Amino acid sequence: MTVTLTRLLRTLGAALLLSAPPAALAQTLKIGAPLALTGALADEGRKQQVAYDLWLRRINAAGGVNVGGRKLKVELVTYDYQTNEQRASQIAEKLITQDKVDVLTAPFGSGHTKVVAGVAERYGVPVVASVASSESVFNQGYKYLFGTLAPNGGLTDALVKVVAKQLPAVKRLAVLGREDVFPKSMAASMADGAKRAGLEIVYSELYPVNTMDFSSPLSKMRAAKPDWIFVSGYTKDLVLARKQMADLGVTAPVVTMITGPAYREFAEALGPLAENVTSATWWSPAVALKSDDVFGSTQAFVQDFQARGEKGEPDYVHASAAAALIAVQAAVEKAGTLDKAKVRDALAALEIRTFYGPIDFTGNGMNAARELPIIQVQGGKAVVLAPEALRQGALRPVK
Amino acid sequence: MDAALLAQVVLNGLMLGALYACIAAGFSLVWGVLNVIDMLHGSLIILAGYLTCSLWSEWHVHPFAALVPVGLVLGLAGAVLQFVLINRVVRQPVLTTLTLTFGLDMILYNVMNAVFDATPRRVTLDLGRLTFGDVVLPWDRIAAMIVALGLTALLYAVLRGSKLGRAIVAVRMDREAATLMGIRVPRIYALTFGLGAFMAGVCGALLAIVYPVTTNATGQLLGKAFIVCVVGGLGTVPGALAGGLALGVTESLGSHWFGPQAAALLGFALMLVLLVVRPTGLLGRKGYE
Numbered sequence: 001m002t003v004t005l006t007r008l009l010r011t012l013g014a015a016l017l018l019s020a021p022p023a024a025l026a027q028t029l030k031i032g033a034p035l036a037l038t039g040a041l042a043d044e045g046r047k048q049q050v051a052y053d054l055w056l057r058r059i060n061a062a063g064g065v066n067v068g069g070r071k072l073k074v075e076l077v078t079y080d081y082q083t084n085e086q087r088a089s090q091i092a093e094k095l096i097t098q099d100k101v102d103v104l105t106a107p108f109g110s111g112h113t114k115v116v117a118g119v120a121e122r123y124g125v126p127v128v129a130s131v132a133s134s135e136s137v138f139n140q141g142y143k144y145l146f147g148t149l150a151p152n153g154g155l156t157d158a159l160v161k162v163v164a165k166q167l168p169a170v171k172r173l174a175v176l177g178r179e180d181v182f183p184k185s186m187a188a189s190m191a192d193g194a195k196r197a198g199l200e201i202v203y204s205e206l207y208p209v210n211t212m213d214f215s216s217p218l219s220k221m222r223a224a225k226p227d228w229i230f231v232s233g234y235t236k237d238l239v240l241a242r243k244q245m246a247d248l249g250v251t252a253p254v255v256t257m258i259t260g261p262a263y264r265e266f267a268e269a270l271g272p273l274a275e276n277v278t279s280a281t282w283w284s285p286a287v288a289l290k291s292d293d294v295f296g297s298t299q300a301f302v303q304d305f306q307a308r309g310e311k312g313e314p315d316y317v318h319a320s321a322a323a324a325l326i327a328v329q330a331a332v333e334k335a336g337t338l339d340k341a342k343v344r345d346a347l348a349a350l351e352i353r354t355f356y357g358p359i360d361f362t363g364n365g366m367n368a369a370r371e372l373p374i375i376q377v378q379g380g381k382a383v384v385l386a387p388e389a390l391r392q393g394a395l396r397p398v399k
Numbered sequence: 400m401d402a403a404l405l406a407q408v409v410l411n412g413l414m415l416g417a418l419y420a421c422i423a424a425g426f427s428l429v430w431g432v433l434n435v436i437d438m439l440h441g442s443l444i445i446l447a448g449y450l451t452c453s454l455w456s457e458w459h460v461h462p463f464a465a466l467v468p469v470g471l472v473l474g475l476a477g478a479v480l481q482f483v484l485i486n487r488v489v490r491q492p493v494l495t496t497l498t499l500t501f502g503l504d505m506i507l508y509n510v511m512n513a514v515f516d517a518t519p520r521r522v523t524l525d526l527g528r529l530t531f532g533d534v535v536l537p538w539d540r541i542a543a544m545i546v547a548l549g550l551t552a553l554l555y556a557v558l559r560g561s562k563l564g565r566a567i568v569a570v571r572m573d574r575e576a577a578t579l580m581g582i583r584v585p586r587i588y589a590l591t592f593g594l595g596a597f598m599a600g601v602c603g604a605l606l607a608i609v610y611p612v613t614t615n616a617t618g619q620l621l622g623k624a625f626i627v628c629v630v631g632g633l634g635t636v637p638g639a640l641a642g643g644l645a646l647g648v649t650e651s652l653g654s655h656w657f658g659p660q661a662a663a664l665l666g667f668a669l670m671l672v673l674l675v676v677r678p679t680g681l682l683g684r685k686g687y688e
Binding site: 041046206208211240 | 404414518528535615623652655658659
């Protein structure tokens with residue numbers, strides 16, 4: 001019996017050696033992506049999907065990812081989680097246990113990122129988030145979570161700096177924020193940053209998620225006579241707020257909306273009303289960089305995007321999503337293995353320059369703070385006001 | 400508090416209330432007459448909004464010119480839907496019809512998501528505003544108010560004065576008796592649902608000027624229609640108007656005094672108080688609650 005078993009094992013071993021490469025070595029790098037392709041975040045989910053696809057085409061055209069001298073093709077496994085938090089967590093689990101992905105990406109937004117990161121942490125699978133910027137996601141002590149966006153505070157600090165420099169007469173700030181993870185934290189960090197810079201907060205309120213009308217808060221805001229109006233929310237809220245500001249004659253020399261003007265849809269839905277609205281963003285195609293990733297430059301990324309038949313220009317969601325996969329590639333290549341713990345360590349130590357900007361994950365997993373672009377809608381397009389080196393125009397007051 | 404600001408807040412509430420009335424009128428009619436809770440109502444309004452936006456961006460059709468045609472398209476679709484589908488279960492308990500319209504709503508919602516995607520769009524038209532000192536009234540809201548009042552009046556006139564209207568009222572009062580009087584009930588049901596969908600269509604076309612149109616808003620619209628019906632009283636047209644205005648003013652004042660987060664809460668509180676104090680709603684009659 002023992003003899004037969006030994007012989008069997010020997011035969012099997014020989015067979016394995018002959019049929020190289022050994023079965024233990026993977027043939028592909030599998031990346032799992034839970035995406036909101038239907039439901040409230042369908043548009044945002046699609047943006048991530050488009051960006052992943054652009055990266056996937058480039059990397060596979062280049063032969064794949066170089067893992068310890070072997071080129072592995074990349075396979076992206078995606079499922080629609082229907083903008084449903086519970087499904088997001090089920091799908092993350094399915095990707096890990098059934099599809100056996102090597103790395104995960106997180107869905108859109110701080111809230112759903114937190115859900116997926118929780119599952120990934122439990123199984124010890126590295127997860128790279130492209131659209132989460134709230135500290136409350138990254139302060140959970142997760143070891144396997146990394147995010148390509150910089151912290152929220154960087155956006156508002158950069159804004160205050162630009163306004164103080166170019167329109168020093170502006171002193172009275174009104175803040176209207178959406179009661180939701182990211183917009184609420186933006187409103188808070190804006191009020192905080194403005195106070196530190198010596199501005200007076202003359203109005204500050206939060207509105208609930210399903211607000212259908214802003215006339216009441218806007219009328220109150222008008223009575224406070226601000227010269228800087230800051231509104232945070234998602235595109236639908238911001239379009240409505242801007243429209244109702246015009247309707248009710250609420251105006252100020254500076255009108256800032258986060259993150260409205262970063263999206264093409266904002267200017268499209270508002271037309272002339274979008275003019276001179278300022279915003280801060282994590283990335284703008286106007287910030288042209290050369291890079292050593294699969295794209296090679298910001299320009300090449302924009303070209304790929306348009307060649308795919310997408311409308312207009314990519315925004316920070318597209319760029320950050322592609323950057324997340326660039327980070328995965330760099331980490332896997334550096335680790336030289338698909339071992340999850342080693343890839344995690346490589347991500348933590350990563351320091352690369354991409355078309356999207358530098359990626360250097362800090363202790364809590366977030367990308368390091370850097371000078372972020374301040375933009376303003378001028379002539380229907382987002383124009384960069386800062387940083388100084390990339391400046392395309394001067395801050396114009398809202399008429 | 401400054402009198403002009405208070406006037407502004409109350410007027411804001413009235414104008415918002417007129418929109419609410421517009422949203423709820425068709426919903427109330429269908430609920431009152433057919434005893435069908437039309438879960439499709441919010442999606443129908445948004446569908447009309449998309450049609451109006453497309454007419455504007457493709458052919459530069461002014462939304463005011465689109466009001467009636469869009470309303471008619473939706474009305475026709477609604478009548479067919481009732482005739483072919485909802486009539487089959489209309490006599491079943493309310494949960495059955497609710498499940499059917501809920502299912503239809505999911506289909507319509509996802510079809511719209513696929514066709515138009517969820518990106519908010521709007522008729523980029525700004526009609527300016529009317530100013531009295533510190534009080535400002537946007538023209539498109541005034542227009543919405545006029546249309547809401549007009550529609551309500553029209554519906555009232557139809558129900559009171561026309562043969563069709565009398566038939567609808569008769570069916571609402573006693574289906575069996577109406578049948579015996581020679582009224583073809585399924586046809587009246589179809590026309591009633593069509594009328595409700597027509598109101599949703601006109602309202603959606605109007606909303607496309609004021610609000611960004613996105614599938615994400617369907618649930619909110621339906622929610623408002625619910626509250627307005629309960630507050631104003633079911634199945635009465637003036638009830639929808641009274642309920643809409645009451646809700647609009649409550650939300651506006653509530654938001655002003657206690658912050659925007661309290662506005663929605665106060666709307667529901669108003670509904671609860673009325674359910675306890677006056678279950679038939681402000682203008683509802685006994686028997687239709």
